[in-house]
Amino acid sequence: MCLENNDALATLDSSSPHRPCCFLFEQSTKNVGLSYLAPQREKFIHRNGGHFSLMVTGAFNCGKTSFINTLFNSDLAPVESLSSINSNDDSSLGLTNPLTSLKILNIELIEDGVPLELNVIETPGFGESIDNQCSWIPLINYIEQQFNFYAFQEEQPERNQLVDSRVHVCIYVIYPSNHALLPLDIISMKELNEKINLIPVIGKSDCLTYEELNNFKKIIKNQLIENNIEIGKFILDQSLKSKLTSQIPYAIINSNEKNQLIRKYDYGIIEIENSDHCDFASLRNLLITENMLDFIESTEYYYESHRSNCFNNRLKILNLPINENEDGLHQYLKYHQLNYQSYQRKINEIDPILDLKQKQLKDVFAIVVSKQENRFKEWKKALIEKQDELNADIAKLHTKLIGLKEIIYLLESGTPADEIDSNRTSLAQYYTDDSINDDESFRGISSSKSETHFFSFQ
Ligand SMILES: Nc1nc2c(ncn2[C@@H]2O[C@H](COP(=O)(O)OP(=O)(O)OP(=O)(O)O)[C@@H](O)[C@H]2O)c(=O)[nH]1
Ligand SMILES: [Mg+2]
Structure with missing residues (x-):
């Protein structure tokens, strides 16, 4: 054993009192067993297994379900077996339904004695409705709910049986259009990337030629940069981060043969795992074989960021001053002094779905008002026309009367x-001239135009 810096203890910087000094165990000396940490970790995982939560969303009918099955090389996700956790039907209100339903699959996989508890969240029909501007909201709500759920458990007195349903990675499937990302793709990926590890993939990439695919990848990369979508911002391992940045978007093709990683066509076969055919193998390595734990680790940072925003927000929403120097316990006490209902009310005020519904109702109201206004205008026009007709009749009668x-x-x-x-x-002229209406000789047969309106022939 050698002490790399003998004076380390003496010269320890007083401004960073917890900085450890470094000891290096050389090959020649007998080590104490620290190098067995990795196998220890392996044993631990063998015993306790892993837990991984994967969200698959993006363009509808672009192979999300097929991808889940291809990734685990089995029929994990027959669509009917997935339980729906969110269905919003506002058709009774006459509003378009911009919301997406989520389907969840919980399954335990065992490979070589290592168990993996897998959660897969799929979003059938995402982006399928006429109005998709809020399709991404249920996904964000779900991700935040799982963070909140975890934070709530952490606050409880017993924490040894925490249920962790936080989502670790989101695969976003892009339609192989070879043009550009849709506005829905951009907003959804932007929002998801703030909350979770996001991996964009091009679905059904066998629909594009190699040239088209390379071109489309470039377009997507540029659009991600233009929209400040930084993939893997909480990935600590820099080599993984640069691998991700260079490889996205992954072009995937799914299997259409049971338990075989091939896609069969009348004219030939695509080998799904062949990197000359598509990027499926690289993506699977990234997600499962090589970097699953990196994604799980970086999820902690997304969780921390959400948790701290959330707790700060609830203080802000309640107009509580946030004192940076104040410890968590004081902030907690302040929060609980306030009425939960007022907090909930304020949350509702900033709920984007509620906001959208209000806007839609306002639009409906504006349409009804403008229809009624048009009806009134038409009535008024008809009345004026009738009045003109009557006036013309009166004028005719007046002339006749004068005669x-x-x-x-x-x-x-x-x-x-x-x-x-x-x-x-000449007399007619005399009677129609208002200037001589007062002439005494014609009293009793008054012909004043204004009086004529009241004249009766009876
Ligand atoms: N050409 C081609 N077709 C595919 C591929 N993957 C899936 N499909 C086909 O696309 C259709 C839809 O596949 P799904 O896996 O159900 O797609 P999805 O995205 O889950 O669909 P929704 O959940 O309804 O949005 C099926 O007919 C699949 O056989 C692929 O890689 N290439
Ligand atoms: Mg599906």
Whole structure:
């Protein structure tokens, strides 16, 4: 054994009192057994097994279920056996249903005596509805729920039987369009990447030629960079991180033969594990053979980040001052002084689904109001037209009345019948001229235009 730095204890930096000094056990000396830590860990995992939770989402009908079965080379996920945990039906409200349902499969796999408790979460029909702007929300809600569920268990007095349902990796299947990512893909991946290890893959990549596939991979990579989607941000192992960055998006092809990793066509066969045919083998190595524990480890960082945001938020929502120097116990006490209901109410106020429904109801209301306004406008127009018609009738009657009054006047003044026609024109002018309406000689047969409206022939 050799002490690499003999003066280490004496010269220990006082500003970092917990920094350990380094001892190096040389080959020549008899070691104390630290190198057996790895086999110890192996034994531990052999005994206790592992637990892995995988979410598979993305473009509908692009081979999500087939991928799960191909990945574990068995018929794990016949769609009917998956239990639905979330179905939202707002059709009674007349609203479009933008939500996705999740299906979960819990299964225990054993290989060479090593058990693995596997959770697979699939999202059949993701992005299938007309309005998909919120399709990603149920996925985020589910991931956060599992974090909250874990945090809640940690707060309990007994913690030796923790149920860990936190999701470790999300495979996001992209439609092999060879154009660009859809807005739904971008927003979903952006949101998921904030919460979880995200791995984008191109589904059914046998639908593209090699050239198209390489081109599409470049487009996707650029779009991920443009949208600040940094894959594996909490992966500590830098070599793994750079492997991930260089290999995404993985192009996958799924098997269509029972227990065989091949895809058969009339004209030939694709070997799923052959790296010249697709990236399935690299992805499986990454997920299972080589880096499963890395993903499980980095999930702790996502969990920590969620947990700290969550606890900070509940203080913020309640308008509690956050004092950086205050310890957790004080923050906890403050939180519990406040009414849980007011917290819940405020959470509802910022619930994006509620917000969306409110917007949809406002839109429906605006449509109803504008329809009613149009109806009123049409009624008003019809009434004005009717009024104009009546006014025209009144004007005609008025002219007729003036003519009749003229004849009466001429007859009463003893004008001979043959002269009446020639006098009528000048008299008509006289009666229709408002300036002479006050003339005494014509009182009693008033022809004022305004009075005419009330004139009765009876
Ligand atoms: N060409 C080709 N077809 C595939 C591939 N994987 C799956 N399919 C076919 O695509 C269809 C849909 O496969 P699923 O695995 O059910 O797809 P999904 O994404 O789970 O579908 P939803 O859950 O309904 O969104 C099936 O007919 C599969 O045989 C693939 O790699 N290449
Ligand atoms: Mg499916």
